Amino acid sequence: MATNPQPPRPTFTTSLLAGAFAGTAVDLALFPIDTIKTRSQAPGGFLGNGGLKGCYRGVGANIIGSAPGAALFFVTYDYTKGFLSARRHAKEITEGGPSDWEAPIEHMVAASLGEVAACAVRVPTEVVKTRTQAGQHPTSLSALQAILAQHKTIGVSGVWGQMYRGWSVTIMREVPFTVIQFPLWEAMKEYRRRKSGREEINALESGVLGSVAGAVAAGFTTPLDVLKTRMMLAQEKTPFFTMLNQILKDHGYKAFFAGIGPRIMWISIGGAIFLGSYQWAANTLTEKRHGRPL
Template identity: 45%
Template sequence: MDRPGFTASLVAGGVAGVSVDLILFPLDTIKTRLQSPQGFKKAGGFRGIYAGIPSAAVGSFPNAAAFFITYEYVKWFLRADSSSYLMPVKHMLAASAGEVVACLIRVPSEVVKQRAQVSASSRTFQIFSNILYQEGVRGLYRGYTSTVLREIPFSLVQFPLWESLKALWSWRQDHVVDSWQSAVCGAFAGGFAAVVTTPLDVAKTRIMLAKAGSSTADGNVLSALHEVWRTQGLSGLFAGVFPRMAAISLGGFIFLGAYDQTRSLLLKLGKESP
């Protein structure tokens, strides 16, 4: 990928990530508390819904930037004719690679953030220090596998659907979609992907919030899903589905729209500069 494209993906991804995480943080807190083992009210209810936001703010830009740099680079590396029937596969591979790389940054931020969300009385830095003291660096990566196993199926649904909807809309109107149209496609793709991957999100939340040394803390996704199914049934597996769908639909609108708009602007500025 050329230098302007690399820089544009870096900045656009970072801007989009920060925009979404800060605007939609309250919905994410509500979703996390609905999924927590102690229940919504004991986890804080509607109080302190911005608990953990410093962790999200610190991790947002590098996390989103890492995803989109990888996503665009892999798409470029696997470059193929735009009419090829393999285009969805290319988008799936690019999105999966992006998630694996981004999760190296996302997971520590997510672990600290989610623990702060269900313990609003504790400060973010205090939670971060406690994790390092009690579990070491490994504790910050608890749930890495479950996060990747959530994000890859999510991206396998969201990004090919987003790209396909944009291509269809472009074909229908005979010109490339505008940023707001890209955002609408992103909202639909994100909301649909959010619903179908909610059980994996529940498992990830339970693993990250589990007490150190417990069987759930070991990170076995199937075991976590079975425990939720055994104790709460189908409703437990889809706990928080509505705030998650709402947050990701709105997030998809802001995130993918802001990404396309920022990247197009930066690429245009790059071409105009001497």
């Protein structure tokens, strides 16, 4: 029985460059929608936090963090996925029998590790960006300077805590998100590869599938996104469950779905740009390396 050709495993350089390109492209394109979502979730609501004014406020922090964050994600994701996939195929050869059911688990593990790695860069830039978007500071630089200036009163460890404010809830949001998005994206990619008989899908196909996967994941993880936003905007560090109870007490369950429309729209479009851009860059680099089209 003929098997569908598998795409070449991305090299470290391919994952690094394609990831950086994808992260920069999506953040620059969709930053205004992210601002609307953030202002909707912040205390005071959308209009109270500036409405449509200054929708690119905080973009500086995002530009600095988007490329290395996405690069770290894909380097970790592609390596882990390739490593686990190679072990699975070796097991199939030695023990016999297909083990395709393990593939989604591999993608979940790889995506989770990728997100943890990416958050090392993403969380500090997210803190600066969120405070700027919410109108607490006029620019990303002033937001960063305000945090760093606190070292005189709270010390270096305190500043570190400020920069990584919301780390735990960001991980709690991003890991479930990727556990939904990437296995779904990979499954749809594999289906499309089998239907077309090609080694790899093209950028447009990847973008469409990424949009669908992102929209589904975004809807399910909006409550965690609201918690993340509130924790990052809090003047003092607030424990996860304290913030959870405070939101429930003050605003009820509906508050956990604040900004769900912009979030789904943003991530749906973002999934198309992010995974479409990544696929285009990865395919281009791989074709140059192998000297043939995929």
